[in-house]
Amino acid sequence: MATEALPGVSLTFEPRGSDEEPLRTDVAAFLGRFRRGPVGTPVRVESWRDVLGAFGAPxxxxxxxxxxxGFFENGGRTAWLLRVAGEGATARTGWSVGEAGGFGATRYEVVATSPGSWANGGRLTVRYRSSTLAGRPEVDVRVTVPGEPPESFPGLAPDALVAGVAGSRLIxxxxxxxxPPPRGPGxxxxxxxxxxAGGEDxxxxxxxxxxxxVRQAELPEPALVALPDLGTDLTGPDHEETVRGVLETVRPLLDRLVVLDVPPGLASVDKAVAFAGSLTAPGDDTAATTAAVYHPPLLVPEGTGARTVPASGHVLGVIARLDAERGAHHTPANAVILxxxxxxVAFPPAQQVRLMDAGIDLLRCTRGRGLTVWGGRTLSPVPRVRHVAHRRLLHLLVRAIRRVADPLVFEVNSPELRLTLVRSLTSVLLAAFRAGALAGDRPEQAFRVVCDDSNNPPGQDPATTVCEVEVAPAVPMEFIRLRLVLGADRGLEVIEA
Incomplete structure (x- = not known):
């Protein structure tokens, strides 16, 4: 809040965050461990300052x-953060007000805003005055927690103390x-x-x-997902099964990409190749289209030295930056990492070839350019759906299709509904064609929308409408085929053909 006071004039400006935009494809979701903050509750942030306020400093x-x-430093603008933690204890302490008058209760409990050891040793200083120039008792509260900026709440009414400190980020x-019963002068x-004390991680x-x-999947806005701590928190079968679960959760959504890191314990080339190969179930390559693995980790400045961090956050920042500059259909490769x-780790050429053949996208450091993203492929071995740009164009189209088709779900199947649906989808695809995302010299070479008697024959359930969309992405991607089913009893279902 910024305030400017002049005689007789007081101006107050409240900063307004941007609204959620499900059509965006540059919004990231990070699932991992943070110093503090709500556990399992998605928090939307738009800057590193927002992160520090909600979750504390690293x-x-x-x-x-x-x-x-790294995401924000590389051009990311919006992210959803979910703190993942076990059932830890929350730091707290009791406080008895004694004979001081005017309070709303004889005793209070001071509780940290979130579980964990971060608040242990935090101090609450309370100063009470029974009489002031205003003629009423007042309380000043100061909160100091190690590693956090101190907070002050001066001039609070004792009987409104709970509400007075409700804006604290710490307690x-x-x-x-x-x-308290009526008393004489205190x-x-x-x-x-x-x-x-008593907080435990x-x-x-x-x-x-x-x-x-699951909670991340319920958010309509994120189009990019990272789990930077997963490889440290879980190992062996637990890690492998969790990653499979992540991909299975994301796959039916058709609107987001998971960027994975090679776990620290699997840093050798042989183990990294085996890790990438384990993520696709035999005979089922569709889950692998939802994920891309970037390797190796990066060194980032910290104090007077450097710290090793997973690459996923920086890579998501690069993808978000290119999305804003060029669009979701551009391959996030040969772009500088900031x-x-x-x-x-620096791999020799022979090991780089092995990693790339396994579907792992590499980062590289070259003279004159510095650090760059070198690859842009998902884990899928199927050539036509392998490219990250292919998947992200699909995600953009699915999001746009949902926006135009969702309001039509409860309409009865009729020529008017089909015409409305075709016109709406055509406008979305025309925008993608003009942006250079689709192949062909003319729109009819780039896409086709079919919603007529051929896929809605007479006698079909009038509460169900089927629409087929075929799209030819720009090279090196291949054809995209989507099938839309609208039904009052099933909502909107988008299926990748």
Whole structure:
């Protein structure tokens, strides 16, 4: 908030964040460990300052804060963060007000805003004055937690103390006793020094990541997903099954890409190749189209030295930057990575070939250009759906199709509905054609929308409408085929043919 005061004039400006835009394809979701913040609750942030306010500064204990910082430093504009954690304890302490008058309760409990050890040792300083120039008692509250900017709440009414500190990012007050009885004159001033304790961190498990992933899938806005701490939190079969679960959750949505990191324990070339190969179930390559793996990790500045961080956050920032500059249909390759100083590991050419053949996208450091993204493929071995640009164009089209088709779900199948649907989808595809995302010299060479008697024969359920969309993306991508089914009892279903 910015305030400017002149005699007789007071101007207050409230900053307004941007509204959610499900059609965007540059919004990322990060699932991982943070120093503090709500567990399992999605929080939308639009800057690194927002991250610091909601989740605190990086403390070196997890990779996710550094990945999110890399996202914003590389051009990302909006992200959803989900803190993943086990059932940890929340720091707290009790406070008895004694004979001080005017309070709403005889006792309060001071509780940290979120679980974890981050608030242990935090101090709450309370100063009470029974009489002031305003003629009423007042309380000043100051909150100091290690690693956090201090907070001050001066001049609060004692009986409104709980509401007065509700804006704190660090603590909450909970009335823990009855209202005090009427008393005679109490102390003129009094001070309390309270210390928070008992907070405990709990590492996340498979169930915690599954819950976070389901909640992420319920968000319409994210189009990019990263899990920077997953390879550290879970190992072996737990890690492999969790990644499979992530891909299975994302696959039916057809509107987002998961960017994975090679787990730290699998950094050797042989283990990294085996990791990439394990992510596709035998005979089922569709889940692999939803994911891309980027390797190796990066070195980023920290203090007087450097820290190793997973590449996913920086790569998502690059993808978001290119999305804003060129569009979702451009391959995120040969683009410069910002705010990183080197690769954590340098592979010789023969090992680079092995990693690329396994579907792992590499980062490289070249003289004169610095760090760049070198690959733009998903894990799918199928050539026609392998490219990241292919998938992200599909994601954009699915999002646009949902926007125009969702309002028509409860309409009865009729020539008027079909015409409306064809016109709406054609306008979306024309915009993609004019942006250079589709092949061909003319629109009719680039796409086709069919919604007539050929796929809606007489006698079909009038509550169901079928529409088929065929799109020819620009090279090196191949044909995209989508089937839309609208039904009052099933909503809108988009199927990749």
């Amino acid at each position: 403390d070196g204990g997890s990779a996710s804060p550094y990945a999110v910082r 909450r007050l909970v009335a823990d006793g009855p209202a 102390p003129i001033t009094r001070s309390w020094e309270l210390t928070l 709990a590492p996340p498990g498979r169930a915690d990541y599954h819950t976070a992933m 705010e990183a100083v080197d690769l954590a």
